[in-house]
Amino acid sequence: MSTNTLSFRYALEKQPPRTGSGGITRGASVHQFPASIGIAGVSMRLPPGVMRELHWHANAAEWAYVVSGNCRTTILHPEGGAATDTFGPGDVWYFPRGWGHSIQGLGPGECHFILIFDNGDFSEDHTFSLTDWLSRTPPEVLTQSLHLSAAEVALLPKGEVYFAAGPVPDDRSPNATPRAEPALLTTHRYPLGAQQPRRVPGGGLQRTVTVKEFPISTSMAGSLLEIEPGAMRELHWHPNADEWQYYLEGRGEMAVFLAQGNVVKEEFEAGDIGYAPMGAGHYIRNTGATVLKVLVGFNSGHYQANDLSAWLATNPLDVLATNLGIPREIAAKLPQGQAFFVPG
Ligand code: MN
Numbered sequence: 001m002s003t004n005t006l007s008f009r010y011a012l013e014k015q016p017p018r019t020g021s022g023g024i025t026r027g028a029s030v031h032q033f034p035a036s037i038g039i040a041g042v043s044m045r046l047p048p049g050v051m052r053e054l055h056w057h058a059n060a061a062e063w064a065y066v067v068s069g070n071c072r073t074t075i076l077h078p079e080g081g082a083a084t085d086t087f088g089p090g091d092v093w094y095f096p097r098g099w100g101h102s103i104q105g106l107g108p109g110e111c112h113f114i115l116i117f118d119n120g121d122f123s124e125d126h127t128f129s130l131t132d133w134l135s136r137t138p139p140e141v142l143t144q145s146l147h148l149s150a151a152e153v154a155l156l157p158k159g160e161v162y163f164a165a166g167p168v169p170d171d172r173s174p175n176a177t178p179r180a181e182p183a184l185l186t187t188h189r190y191p192l193g194a195q196q197p198r199r200v201p202g203g204g205l206q207r208t209v210t211v212k213e214f215p216i217s218t219s220m221a222g223s224l225l226e227i228e229p230g231a232m233r234e235l236h237w238h239p240n241a242d243e244w245q246y247y248l249e250g251r252g253e254m255a256v257f258l259a260q261g262n263v264v265k266e267e268f269e270a271g272d273i274g275y276a277p278m279g280a281g282h283y284i285r286n287t288g289a290t291v292l293k294v295l296v297g298f299n300s301g302h303y304q305a306n307d308l309s310a311w312l313a314t315n316p317l318d319v320l321a322t323n324l325g326i327p328r329e330i331a332a333k334l335p336q337g338q339a340f341f342v343p344g
């Protein structure tokens with residue numbers, strides 16, 4: 001396939017979902033979205049009490065952003081200990097590769113979250129569920145291992161449950177593990193929505209979480225971009241990571257520069273996902289009448305970007321005039337510092 005026929009857009013929320021017990025999930029790996037070689041993503045919705053069952057991912061860490069609603073997670077630490085956390089809109093979680101976890105909707109209403117995996121080849125084939133395992137294990141092994149009678153083992157699910165519906169945990173009941181302290185930042189939770197943003201008047205807002213702010217998140221980082229109508233996240237590239245995008249609100253245009261004369265420009269709307277490969281130049285421009293809100297994930301714990309304005313501003317005027325074949329007085333009009341967002 002020639003690069004200029006590759007699409008960097010995938011209409012994730014228009015795909016048929018996997019459903020069960022009220023849960024809804026739509027995912028895209030490199031198999032559905034061929035451009036997304038380094039990062040896969042999922043959009044999942046859990047009504048109150050509905051659980052994504054105990055499971056782990058053998059080949060990817062999981063980074064999540066809660067769009068709406070509330071949920072609770074449990075996770076086992078393989079070197080000892082465990083954590084139970086609750087999440088609300090704007091919160092991020094990170095579960096290292098291979099760690100067993102579950103997610104349950106707390107209500108009120110549905111909890112919608114976006115999951116990102118640092119492996120484009122992520123799939124259900126590499127996801128291991130508790131009930132899938134138990135239902136394929138000899139009953140005598142389960143009676144020995146689980147302290148259950150043969151009759152009780154016979155009550156267990158006969159196949160993978162994936163989504164399970166149950167009561168909503170009550171923080172005052174034994175269903176819940178009380179939080180030791182009401183910390184905003186925990187081992188697995190970072191309150192991205194509460195972060196003081198980078199603000200460019202007329203341009204937009206950026207909030208970013210990396211391994212520096214969220215130490216467990218060693219292999220992934222993320223940003224929330226809010227771009228004003230007509231404004232843009234300027235031309236830039238990331239030398240150290242692929243970029244995976246989920247368009248939360250509004251309309252935008254994104255173009256990916258692949259060298260050798262190839263630029264792929266596409267239009268995006270809420271529910272679409274986009275992808276900018278490591279090192280490929282790109283921009284995101286708000287083409288709608290409302291704020292364009294984009295969730296961006298990277299498969300590196302560190303955020304690095306080369307913004308065109310910063311690059312031009314650090315070069316001598318003569319270099320720019322010669323390179324672009326323009327008089328010095330025109331070259332002097334070029335950006336004098338990093339813009340990040342450019343107002344419309
Ligand atoms: Mn998971």
Ligand code: MN
Binds near residue numbers: 236
């Ligand atoms: Mn970018």
